Every structure is written in C-alpha cells, then in structure tokens.
Amino acid sequence: MLSTSIGIDLGTASVLVYIRGKGIVMREPSVVAINSNEDNQVVAVGEEARRMIGRTPSNIRAIRPLRDGVISDYQYTEKMLKYFIQRAIGRRFLKPVIAVCVPSGVTDVEKKAVMDATYQAGAREVHIIEEPIAAAIGAGIDISKPVGSMVVDIGGGTCDIAVISLGGIVVSDSIKVAGDRFDEAIVRFMRKRYNLLIGERTAEDVKIAIGSAYSFDEKRTMDVRGRNLVSGLPVNQPVTSDDIRDAMQEPISAVVEAIHGVLERTPPELAADIYERGIIMTGGGSLLTGLDRLIQDNMGLDVFVAEDAISCVAIGTGRFVEHLNGDGHFQINH
Numbered sequence: 001m002l003s004t005s006i007g008i009d010l011g012t013a014s015v016l017v018y019i020r021g022k023g024i025v026m027r028e029p030s031v032v033a034i035n036s037n038e039d040n041q042v043v044a045v046g047e048e049a050r051r052m053i054g055r056t057p058s059n060i061r062a063i064r065p066l067r068d069g070v071i072s073d074y075q076y077t078e079k080m081l082k083y084f085i086q087r088a089i090g091r092r093f094l095k096p097v098i099a100v101c102v103p104s105g106v107t108d109v110e111k112k113a114v115m116d117a118t119y120q121a122g123a124r125e126v127h128i129i130e131e132p133i134a135a136a137i138g139a140g141i142d143i144s145k146p147v148g149s150m151v152v153d154i155g156g157g158t159c160d161i162a163v164i165s166l167g168g169i170v171v172s173d174s175i176k177v178a179g180d181r182f183d184e185a186i187v188r189f190m191r192k193r194y195n196l197l198i199g200e201r202t203a204e205d206v207k208i209a210i211g212s213a214y215s216f217d218e219k220r221t222m223d224v225r226g227r228n229l230v231s232g233l234p235v236n237q238p239v240t241s242d243d244i245r246d247a248m249q250e251p252i253s254a255v256v257e258a259i260h261g262v263l264e265r266t267p268p269e270l271a272a273d274i275y276e277r278g279i280i281m282t283g284g285g286s287l288l289t290g291l292d293r294l295i296q297d298n299m300g301l302d303v304f305v306a307e308d309a310i311s312c313v314a315i316g317t318g319r320f321v322e323h324l325n326g327d328g329h330f331q332i333n334h
C-alpha cells in the first residue's frame with residue numbers, strides 16, 4: 001500500500017491542501033482565533049476563525065499568523081498547520097510524505113520551523129518547496145527543459161517573479177506588494193476621497209467586484225457601505241471602477257516595475273524564450289481584472305493567466321510530491 005502524498009500551499013491569505021489522487025481537499029483562510037482569557041488558547045482555525053473577525057468579545061482575537069509573505073507569528077503558524085494536516089489526513093496507519101510551499105520571504109530558520117511542525121503533525125518525510133517553482137508546475141509548465149519561462153505569482157502578501165529553466169530559478173524577485181496592499185490602498189483612498197471608513201474585508205470585496213487595473217471602456221459602479229468620518233454615521237457611497245483603479249495605482253505600478261526589473265536581469269537567450277512564450281501569471285492577485293492586459297501593454301509581450309490561477313501553487317506542490325523519485329528528486333516523464 002502506498003503512503004499518502006500531500007502538498008500544502010501555506011499562503012499568507014489561505015492554506016490549500018492537495019492529496020494524491022484526490023486533488024485539492026481543503027481551502028481555508030490563514031486565520032487563527034485565540035482567547036486571551038484562557039492563556040491565548042486557539043479557539044478556531046480557518047473559515048470559522050475568519051467569521052469571528054470584528055464580531056467577537058474583546059477577549060477573542062482573530063490573527064493572521066502569516067503576513068506580508070513572512071511568518072509573523074511562528075507559534076500560531078505551527079498550530080494552524082498542524083490543525084489542517086490532521087484534519088486532512090485523519091488517522092492513518094502509514095505516515096504521509098508532505099511537501100509544503102512557503103511564502104518566498106520566509107527565512108531558513110522559519111523553513112526549518114515549518115519542517116519541524118510538519119513532522120510533529122505526523123509526516124514521514126517533509127519537503128519544502130519554493131513558491132515560483134510550485135506555481136510553474138501548477139500552471140503546467142515543463143520546468144525540466146532548458147527553456148526560459150517567466151512566472152509571476154501574485155498572492156495576498158507577496159508578488160514573486162521568477163525566470164525558471166532546467167528545474168531551477170535563474171533570476172527572481174519577491175516584493176511585499178500583492179493583494180493585501182491593493183486592499184489597503186482602497187481603504188486609504190476611500191478615507192481620503194470620500195471621508196469614508198471601510199475595513200479591509202470590504203475593500204477586498206470592492207476590489208474583486210469592480211476593481212480593474214486597466215482602463216476599459218465599460219465602467220462599473222457599486223455602493224460601498226462604510227462610516228462617514230464627519231457625521232460618524234453609516235452611509236452608502238457610490239464608487240466607480242475608475243476610482244478603484246486610481247486607488248490601486250501605486251501598488252500596481254510597483255508590480256509592473258518589479259517584472260521589468262527581472263526581465264532586465266534575464267540572460268538574453270532566456271529573455272528571447274520569454275518573448276516567444278509570454279509570461280504566465282498565477283495566484284489570486286492575478287485575477288484582478290485587466291492586470292494581464294496592463295502588463296502585456298507595458299512589456300510588449302503576451303501575458304496569460306493560468307487556468308485555476310488561485311490553486312496553481314497548491315496543485316504544483318501536490319504534483320511535486322506525487323512525482324518525487326526514490327532519491328527525493330522531482331521528475332515527471334512527459
């Protein structure tokens with residue numbers, strides 16, 4: 001009997017678990033709720049904890065243990081990871097082999113900590129995988145070939161840009177500007193332009209509903225509910241997709257500049273491959289309307305959003321662990 005292989009995308013915004021033969025079996029927000037009256041015990045994890053944000057007595061706090069693509073709270077990252085692994089695998093006779101994809105800003109010490117937590121949660125063997133490699137595998141790129149591919153993974157906390165060839169990263173950059181920064185920019189804009197106080201969850205909803213990185217002919221509007229900072233009362237403020245584009249201009253430009261920077265540092269042969277094949281975008285942030293078009297116009301090359309972009313890293317991590325050969329190397333025979 002084969003032991004189970006599991007791939008985990010330990011993301012800033014969400015954790016996805018992939019099991020061999022089943023695909024993605026779990027997709028939960030990276031949130032932990034703790035009770036300060038009971039020695040900061042964990043009271044809920046994932047979606048249940050997220051629902052508690054802003055709706056709990058003051059002794060219960062919902063925290064995001066990974067922020068800005070780094071582990072901001074190791075203790076709770078470990079608890080969250082263990083909870084998800086145990087829920088995914090249940091009771092098993094044979095311990096699973098687990099690959100965990102960590103945000104690229106994570107240090108070697110933190111990687112070791114994630115490894116230890118995964119062993120403690122019941123793994124037989126643990127592999128830590130880099131985010132751009134997982135994203136590329138998940139997007140269906142054959143990374144083993146001596147051909148340059150550029151992957152831009154835009155998550156919640158980080159935007160990772162990498163040129164991959166022969167299974168390794170040749171040039172890369174990681175900036176702490178991604179989906180969360182877009183949301184924060186919308187919060188700031190609403191306060192400045194409309195004296196309206198909104199939370200980050202509302203900002204995210206607005207971004208997904210009418211946010212656009214590119215100026216399309218069709219304009220969209222929506223009413224945003226918040227608190228007027230002058231009257232102190234709740235109001236509905238109509239906003240347009242142009243408003244939201246203005247709001248996000250700074251973080252969007254930072255993403256475009258970072259891609260430029262990586263292309264400039266790419267060796268000419270690989271750059272030629274990328275001009276021929278285009279850029280692949282993955283991660284939830286790449287779903288922002290018009291972002292592909294904006295990058296395409298700026299760079300003068302084709303940009304494709306991968307199928308199921310938000311799951312690419314988890315799928316890639318799962319495929320990585322499925323195709324490990326006996327000596328611990330990734331190998332797919334095409």
Ligand SMILES: Nc1ncnc2c1ncn2[C@@H]1O[C@H](COP(=O)(O)OP(=O)(O)OP(=O)(O)O)[C@@H](O)[C@H]1O
Nearest residue numbers: 011012013014155156157158179283284285287288
């Ligand atoms: N349709 C959409 N349009 C715009 N943004 C979206 C959309 N769907 C999801 N997002 C954004 O994608 C981000 C989360 O992406 P993802 O789940 O890939 O991140 P993550 O892997 O948890 O983070 P990281 O890679 O930084 O660790 C959030 O900021 C979310 O608002």
